[in-house]
Amino acid sequence: MESKRQQKFAGVIQQDLAAIFQREVSSLLPNTMVTITKVRVTPDLAIARVFLSFFNNQNTSLALQTIKSHASEIRYKLGARIKDQVRIIPQLEFFVDDTSEYVERMDKIFEKISKEPRQPDTEE
Template sequence: MSKDNNPKGPSQRMLRVGELVRHALAAMFARGEVEDEALRGTVVTVPEVRMTPDLKIANAYVMPLGGQHADEVVAALNRHRRFIRGQIAPQLDLKFAPEFRFFVDETFEEADRIDALLRSERVRRDLEDDDKDE
């Protein structure tokens, strides 16, 4: 099941609104509008925003450039989520302003882990054994 608890996957509307929110957050972070010591001098990327089916919660997955101090950056963004909501909500044409929740984006770490696993000696041996069987 996906992180947004929707067994069928996100709807087109959820995807569209998530992408609008992602762009608005990325622009806001690029302008440096959120003032916090943990964010000073840090470039924050927003790879994905997942909306709940009712569009009332925006789960934003973020990563500081270089991946350093990710937990501190996420904590700072969560401290300022009411301010962020107030800045982003007018840009969205929604009935309700979504509540923001920030999380560390771990997709790059997971991809690195899978890549390392695929390059491991054990997997290489298994692949060689499959080639011999053919």
Template sequence: MSIRTERVAALIQREVAQILQQDYAERLTPMVTITDARVTKDLSIAYVYASVMGETEAERKATFKQLEALSDEVRSSLASRIRHQMRTIPEVRFFLDESLQRAKRMENLFDRIRAERERRLSDSETPDAAQ
């Protein structure tokens, strides 16, 4: 990416996060976090990555669907905020970022491996202590 596209992406990420926090927080429950943004070379499309904090996958997907439905409203709010910095406002497309859920799953797997390893070590030490 060029410096210009990187700066525009950072601007869009920051502004969309503020828009969601200030204007749509009550409609988007559970909480939505904007984790990244990328723009095309011609600055016509902004790909915004959102992480949804929720208990169940169904709850996260339902909230993400709400977010997708708000993309036109978010774009118009974005336009009013950055119209002096950009000639045209890019189309906003949201993508679900599940990296936090994947990291949590990996952490749980490592915890299970550690527990299994400790259980095996304690089982192998028990017969030695009896002798």
């Protein structure tokens, strides 16, 4: 369970990273929209786990590797934005948020189930 402090800090990081990704990181992944779906921060606020969702991109693992290879640059830009609000700038760890893929997969399963003919309930 995250504390209020962690949640608030994660929100600040998510907001500022979203602006950074929107303006400056778009050059790393042309024609790809990157969304920061959630940020989780460790209790000591030293590590921020950032979950990303990629739209209009076929190879998410390559996109994630590109982001990870520029993590220090992204952290520097984040530090420039939040330096007056925090003591330390957290290390950034990036992960793919596959929630949308999971939802699509579940929708397909439910759709398949609903199309199957229903068998009559047998009472004994």
